[in-house]
Amino acid sequence: MDKIIQTQVNIMSLFTLLMLIFHSYVKLDMKKLSNKLFVNICSLISVILVLEILKIFVSINILNFKFIFVNKLINTLLFITSPIPLYMWNKYLSIWMSKKIFIPKTKISYFEIPLVINTILLIINLKYDIIFSISNSNLYQHENFFITPLITCAFYYINSYLILIKERNNISRDNIKFLHILYILPILAFAIQLLIPQCLFLWASITTILVFTYILVQQELLETDPLTEAFNRNYFNSFISKVNTFNINLSELGALNIDLDDFKSINDTYGHQAGDDVLKDFVLILNKSFGKKSKIIRMGGDEFIIILENTSEQKIETKLNLLNSLIESHNSHSKYTIKFSFAYCIYSNDFDNIYDFFNCIDNKMYQNKYLKKSANIK
Template identity: 30%
Template structure:
């Protein structure tokens, strides 16, 4: 009956993970690191569920072959279990810093601990430290089973507090999902530790991945897949809401940004380099703005920033920070291109009763005038 209870929860968790995997794997965004890491987590957890089911299937069955199978699958389970929380450490780290070099360094450290855990697991075949399979082919937890559990728990706890400590670096829409991941996984694992014979670890793990999956789905619907900022669909809904909620004493500001000479970057260096220029543009904007400022890709090489600012001086300061960070990028970057922005910006005038299209046309005109002025300066006409 223990096996049946284990199979019930594990098989349901496996089916749900397969459905998530099929959906995520077929998305074009899988070329990006955070999607690949999410796919790796799903794959790792599906493998763990299969190995755990097989360990339960052979447990208690008579015969030498069943004894070898039971021992082998339990050994494999102890070796592989830390892979799942280790991948979560890498995934959460990447969402905080978006730095692939950083996660490669973290991966080397995590792999070292996984190897140590694997060595102790193999030694347990002779010492019984982590687990024992007796002569009757019955699995038992070993004397130092708790060491293995604490190791896996620490990976989750580390990720939880790492996200908490670095919350100022994480977009709010991702922050709570990253925190919530910890809860189902921890509850499921704790129940399994306290109630021997049931496997709610996989159910908790599946629910944790569902939380991230829904976050990714939301990201796919509302964000630009290349740059990670909001897309035009989300922008239209957001600015219409800002206009509806505006009043005489409450308004907002918007900046329309055009990446100058983007076509020449594509033509001269190729579209892959052009994509890098768009990502660098977003990096400059994020560095220049507050965490809760709204950034969207308006068109091919145009971006819109919407801020809860009703003060022209504060708006001008934000524009100056962007300009300053462009100069800093061009001076320090080793990229083959230089970035230049034309910007149109203004505070929304509640009394004008402008609709969103009218307001966009207004700041687009301001941006066009800014571009003409920059071209005139470049030709020495001013």
């Protein structure tokens, strides 16, 4: 019973991960590499939790039978496996935060070297006891190179945090702050586990990170347009709500309203697949033109809003010049000609609230669109 109490946190964490894996298979597109990686990370940590639970029970001498070899084998597997989810977590973060498709390398790069060294030393340890040993009394003991698995885990954990900092502009500030707080949990859990070995909190804390990351991914899916991977109207409504609730400083906030011209004719002439391709190409061009710090939002159909913080009219004009240049380049080699109407504005005290601000831009854009149509008619 004491052993069950000692491992109850791991048992509950294992149950949580199994439910998370099941829900991922049901809700996520498993053709995506990022989703596959996430499920594989959860699966490996489930294996680690099982090994930790077994480790506790094989340390008991039942009827004077000592599980010395089994104890050593379980610890070996535990130390070999432990860095792998952290290594995979680096890849997952790179894909999820950068929004890029990650193509795994077949050759071993410098990034895999710590994993290889750790695994080789642990295999050698089965015979020569250089990392840990199991005494004749079936007790675990540190040896000269016991810190190797810890350094390997720390290397991948620190690197994943560096990825978080590097790609911080690709997800919302709130989510970044939340992830920063979550990253503290394993450090605290590790410190507690060093002081009180009976408290197995480390992998339970990492399970917590996975659960909340999954929640963030689900939230992101709700706020992302599945066709273009731009933000959607849900994100826009959330942004407006946040501005009103927290009285966010709107100085130097800029926004553009962009609507494609004659988009219906593309659908009618070439089909809806062609229309979808145009929308995806346009979002890629918008991202190149306005940069990572901008928020590209597809409001529906062929209408887009771009939110820019810490901007000015001069900066927006520069970005619009780049947009026009990229559109011209696209149109020169594509049979689908992209044309658009737009309007932009910088927030000022002339507006009563954020709603007036966006309504003003919307009206300006439709005026622009109407004038262009009137000019073509004449």
